[in-house]
Amino acid sequence: MPLVVQKYGGTSVGTPERIQNVARRVLATEHEGNSVVVVVSAMSGVTDHLIKQARQVSASPTDREMDVLLATGEQTTIALTAMAINALGGKAVSLTGAQAGILTDGIHTKAKIANISPRRIRKYLSDGFICIVAGFQGQTLQGQITTLGRGGSDLTAIAIAAGLKAHNCEIYTDVDGVYTCDPRIVPTARKIDVIAYDEMLEMASSGSKVMQSRSVEFAKKFKVPFEVRSSFNTNRGTIVKEETPGLENVVVRGISVERNQAKVTITNVPDKPGAASRIFTALGEAGVIVDVIVQNVSMSGTTDISFTLNKDELEKVGQVLDDVVKEIGAGDIAKRAGIAKLSVVGIGMRSHSGVAARLFEALGKGGVNIQMISTSEIKIAVIIDEGKIVEAANLVHEAFDLANA
């Protein structure tokens, strides 16, 4: 019998009614002739409530105890989901991460999955049960409860799909799939039917937060194709899978937009080894997350280094860099918020030239000034004024004809 792994996020199981809705979907999948393993998150709001309770008893709870606490969220959902399925005449059984055989390392609150031993899931499946597995959690070999950190339930689903060699892995969320661009920005944006892992990764790291990158990376590593789809309708979603020659026919798969960015330029950085390292080491140690970094060729013994970051991080930069800039003998620090990043992503770029030209031409037509450019093998990102981002996204979407499949 084909095996389907389905994962439902916190919004999809956010109320008893929604859990019953999930139960109906699961049973429908079973009635189509599949074995089903369901991975669920904590009901939306529950994890926040638990974190609030922790803060009320401790200013800095240990990671170990946070894991014991947070793991109750998913454990509640698995029991309720199994009950809901049983109430509809199905035959379901709940399994905690530990019971499901999710073995992790011992790094509490951000554990990595070390191994899956799905012996117990297999047994229940062969006895005709639907297995409801707690996402986001596992245990160490020593029996300590761990959690996998952000996006952990997706990871659980993909790991189980890999471990059980599932035929399908469906990640249910509150959006219909991955779009060619955010439909709130580009009204003609279209749902993408199939996307390669690397494209999904670039879209995610460029602001399309349908899934955390680590889950996509995990799926890529273990070659698990999966489908991102909505739990609130029955539309097909977006299939994420390995590259195939067919996938390369499209040059640009989608456009990713990230607002609320800021840029920092350090002028007259002496053009000698170690200067850039000093800057970014200091930022890294202060926990400032830097996105795009650009340094142009030096023509005069000094150079300008620019980088972007979330505008909320901008305030920290002065504190961190003022001394460093003096020490290395650089000039000023220029800071500016009010910028945005637009990225075009597509594995077809590798074999098609002219993508950059077409992108810049579209932006030029609209009078959009490009402040920074950064490229990867399958992505070109430009930094522009935030006020121009909607116009720019629509122009580029049209230039690459993304509204038409």
Place this chain on the structure above:
Amino acid sequence: MPLVVQKYGGTSVGTPERIQNVARRVLATEHEGNSVVVVVSAMSGVTDHLIKQARQVSASPTDREMDVLLATGEQTTIALTAMAINALGGKAVSLTGAQAGILTDGIHTKAKIANISPRRIRKYLSDGFICIVAGFQGQTLQGQITTLGRGGSDLTAIAIAAGLKAHNCEIYTDVDGVYTCDPRIVPTARKIDVIAYDEMLEMASSGSKVMQSRSVEFAKKFKVPFEVRSSFNTNRGTIVKEETPGLENVVVRGISVERNQAKVTITNVPDKPGAASRIFTALGEAGVIVDVIVQNVSMSGTTDISFTLNKDELEKVGQVLDDVVKEIGAGDIAKRAGIAKLSVVGIGMRSHSGVAARLFEALGKGGVNIQMISTSEIKIAVIIDEGKIVEAANLVHEAFDLANA
């Protein structure tokens, strides 16, 4: 180092502030030079909330899933309690029932403890940790999550105290201990310093619901002395332990009062084998819990059988017994609510005669009519009008001089 096991009930850990209060008590116990294992219940209200959620997704959730669901309540408390202790500079670690080595049979929602393997608790204690153990829960040898039913957290504490040969086991609750009578009824009632297991059992089964009988029975079986005391003050409580010659010097330890009782009398029951059995089998099958049963000597070929029960159960009796009474050829069923039970309890009764006489004399003086009498080796119970119960309790309390130690 002496080992103390402390158990805190749902009211004692009902809010973050109360958990912090518990943390301070635990640390104070440690600072006195003890190793400490703490057993906690779910925060008050949490279990009811979970049950409500279950009812929202299923009219009749399976017992297995109820256990998975309810076990999250105590798991939340252990994490928060460990955090609170750590925040105060202590060194605590939380353990679920499974992690603490509480092995049970597989009867979900009312599992029995089969074995304790406290290897992990011992290791943490020897590493200088305070262990915070989830009460009420365990796991089977096959790794299924189970719960122990009502009073389960007390049971966990006593089982751990037995398994670890603890020096002290303290059951913290919202009352100061066991009293000679309910102080709301008898203002001169006095806290009992020491009570024998059997006395505690008779007090519990006679309405003094400080603890469930099964926990006391378990403690008696494994010879674990324990102390019932309040988590809201530092008063010494009541020590419950094995009989000693000294304990027998007191004839009556206390008085237990149970209101809201009803009595049923079946008249003219043919005095032949099987008649009583038919009646009480029918009641048992209908789930009616009968308390006192009295049948007097037959003088005329028929007899009257009376029994008491909670008045809320009275309505069921007619439905259950109407047919049975006809079948066995008995007379009428007389039902009456508005009665109460008063019991005097004491292991000293065994060797002292005259207890019944003194009891009846006290009641007679107050004009209290005795409707039924039932005795065990260490208890005499009388059924009287509920309207007379306060007067009766005070008279008897005085007759046995219970206000003075």
